[in-house]
Amino acid sequence: MKATVLKIAMAAGLMAGVATGAMAQQKNVTIGVSIPAATHGWTGGVVYHAQETAKLLEKGYPGLKVIVKTSPDGASQANALDDLTSQKVDALVVLPFNSDELTNPVREIKKRGTFITVVDRGLKDPSIQDIYVAGNNPEFGRVAGKYFVDNLKQGNVVVFRGIPTVIDEERVSNFEKALEGSGVKVIDKQYANWNRDDAFKVMQDFLSKHPKIDAVWASDDDMALGIMEAIRQAKREDIKFVLGGAGMKDMIKKVMDGDKMIPADVSYPPSMISTAMGVTAAHFYSNAPMRGTYVLNAQLITKDNAKDHYFPKSPF
Secondary structure, eight states: OOHHHHHHHIIIIITHHIIIIITTSOOOEEEEEEEEOSSSHHHHHHHHHHHHHHHHHHHHSTTEEEEEEEESSHHHHHHHHHHHHHTOOSEEEEOOSOHHHHHHHHHHHHHTTOEEEEETTOOSOGGGOSEEEEEOHHHHHHHHHHHHHHHTOEEEEEEEEOSSSHHHHHHHHHHHHHHTTSEEEEEEEEEOTTOHHHHHHHHHHHHHHOSOOOEEEOSSHHHHHHHHHHHHHHTOOOOOEEEOOBOOHHHHHHHHTTOTTOOOEEBOOTTHHHHHHHHHHHHHHSSSOOOEEEEEOOOEEOTTTGGGGOOTTSOO
């Protein structure tokens, strides 16, 4: 999403509460935002949108302070949460590095009366959160699985998982459900941490183990790039296509250009952090109820609609 698009969206929707009350009376609120560092392209987009949205919200809501902290792993993020709570935050917006390590730390913060918004990867205990914002992960897996059934029809597929999280399980289980009764068979699956280098290594292993692979569900655009490089180096010609996900501009451009190995993608925008921060701020500055779940649809991106998902100036 371009910065201008983000500003228009925030001004038109999430800032609605400003005109109705926030301008008339200043309210001092501190929101802590804890997110993974830019360990791959998608989280790089999350960091960008979080930082831009923080500036926009502080400008629009008098008395609001937004503190954004990034962490390279789960243990570091748990420590970052301690630092944020020491600054007496009224609300926490957290995109967990992983579900297991962050559930108990966030639960302890919730016990102090802090308003909790969880984004994307989810916690093991959903009762902790006041708001949950994510892409439609079950649909993300289902859309991908249907694409394989419709376009591959039958053959051997390898699956790349991300990090052990709630959303990864939702994606993979629904992908496999979509294949049931078809001629498409998953012959191997492995975690590659939504990381290009890790996916490259895993794909090398898959290529050495399996003499025939018809297609690859990368489930992530960063991983898809690593997979493509491994295929290129191995000079394997049996693989018909690789399907990633998230809408990286480089991958969308390949779809637009009719690249046979990257014929489609599945949307999962990193700008969802902006939605999470916006509705959290609106909880304090508007009279509208904000608690609940906000789900962004997963859409199949093909050559026919790729131009609607292509933002060349985006960091992702």
